[in-house]
Amino acid sequence: MDAQQFLEEFGHIANAPGGVGKLRELILSLAFKGELCVPSNEISATLLDDIERQRLEFNGETRKQRLTRQSNTTTNLVGPYEIPKHWSWVSLSTVGHTWGQKKPEDSFVYIDVSSIDNKAGVLRQSPEVISASAAPSRARKVVKKGTLVYSTVRPYLLNIAIIDRDFDLEPIASTAFAIVHPWEGISGRYLYFYLRSPIFVRYVESVQIGMAYPAISDEKFYSGVVPLPPTEEQSRIVAKVDELMALCDKLEAQQQARRKLQNALRQSTLQAVASATSPHELQTTWACLADNFGRLFHEPEDVDDLVAELKNLAVRGLLSEASTTSPDLEAIKIDCAQMRARYIADGLIRRQKLVGMADCEETYPAHWAVTAFDEVAIVIGGVTKGRDLRGKQVMVCPYLSVANVQRGHFKLEGLKSIEIAADELAKYQVHEGDLLITEGGDWDKVGRTALWRGGVTNCLHQNHVFKARVPSKQLLNEWVELVFNSGVGRDYFAGASKQTTNLASINMTQLRSFALPIPPLIEQQRILSVLSELTKHCNEWCRQMERKQAMSTLLAGAVVSSLTGITIEQEEEPMKAPQTELVAPLRLGTTPDIKAQAPLATILARHHGEMSAKDLWQRFGGEIDAFYTQLKTEVAHGWILEPAPAEMREKLADSVSA
Structure with missing residues (x-):
């Protein structure tokens, strides 16, 4: 691929997911193949002779360092790809040295992995100062200004930096780092960029050990090879990389600004749709959204905002034609009262005074009914741990915790179990059609509601998950689930919840007093049907966007590979x-x-x-x-x-x- 082809494909790379990262990989790959700058008239062999002289004069090489260097020193060291003839492949053990190790005797500046800003590739402003008596056992490696540190633990995080300043106290680094102090004639920035390049990253991936906590040994690190140009050419490469990386930063900032503007425009358009007060106004605002869909929705998660607003419209009765009848609220209440009486007689719930309806700030169609949830549903608390089971027949059952109950679905992986008395199974067992509502947790977990459709035998619900049963056939469980998961339900539960730091929770009284809107049954069915159809379209849009992103990623990778000659x-x-x-x-x-x-x-x-x-x-x-x-x-x-x-x-x- 030539420059013209690259320019034609540039937009595909830059706008692909992670595209700017691909451009950075491309820059580094080309840099270390000698394709970013005009070649030097010098040869690297002269620099290598000078490095050997410096090493002999340094006279501080340990036996381990010497053996590592000698095992990787050959006259024709072979690298993973072809480089300019005046360059040389050399090992990392050749281009720099260490300062040895010591146990701190006085207070010192401790440089560990947390001291590195891995995005900027620099030391954070104020590394920790530690007394000798409190020194961690890993604080051993001596570093100085100009030393390059490379974290050999979880190297994919690229915790790499150059010690860029002098300190009042001696700096000592963790043994989690491999240390390279470049010889004169070796640019520290050149090595820094190379260690972050996809070339060296792939080498590390090929020799690291461990899966959950991968690491590369010092020996393998120093055995890694570096393409070495003459000093003057190193400087020009670094300058060009800095220039191009700055352009990438600018491009990334522009993309973020565009994304922020796009999000604001999408939210504004959706708000206009959500604020519609009549079917005609909804039709007008919806047409505006549809005409600008491509400008408003670029990421799969963008469609989540649309689905949320569709739920809000559904709960306000704007997704279907109004019914000519009204719900029979009294009949719904009678059905609930009869079930409540049976449950009290069977010992499944205690006799409780009905709670009043909470203030309702929402405006619903005039022919709908609005009443306290307590009058149309039975709410039952869950089983608690640590119950006294002495002398009782015990059984072990799986149970639903807050983590298992999501909005509109369940996560049943890793379902936990609990011991209960056999005679309590009827009280805490969940049945098909039960609504499970979370009591609390972090902000997004309060009031999460899902409709149980079975599939787990003798499944219970714990005390932080409420169970609700709607006995009347004139009030659909699916409608209640929709209302609780819509903005109406989420706003109510967030406002009613007890708030502590980052946690929130609702109690049973707050749940029972929720002001539930109830359309006629036929209207509930129509609304749910329309919402289901629209949600299917949204899901398809998400899949199309995901496929588009996948194709963009593949194309970006293919273009970078064709330019660098390095297959990814x-x-x-x-x-x-x-x-x-x-x-x-x-x-x-x-x-x-x-x-x-x-x-x-x-x-x-x-x-x-x-x-x-x-x-x-x-x-x-x-x-x-x-x-x-x-x-x-x-x-x-x-x-x-x-x-x-x-x-x-x-x-x-x-x-x-x-």
């Missing part, structure tokens, strides 16, 4: 096969040049030159149409042999094939 493996995710079948295996033809845009041939080359078309498509990671277009391009160039026959045929439906 894309994560292979399982994909759902379309209702088509690609016929005939695909075989590698002429091996493409490393800079050619031939992702399919590249994949084939890594898999012995042949694989099924379906497997190749799945590893390609794009839409089927994009894959087929790319396939035809690479067949035309001869990189992939013409399949025989090269066709796609529709899969027969299961019923037909059976």
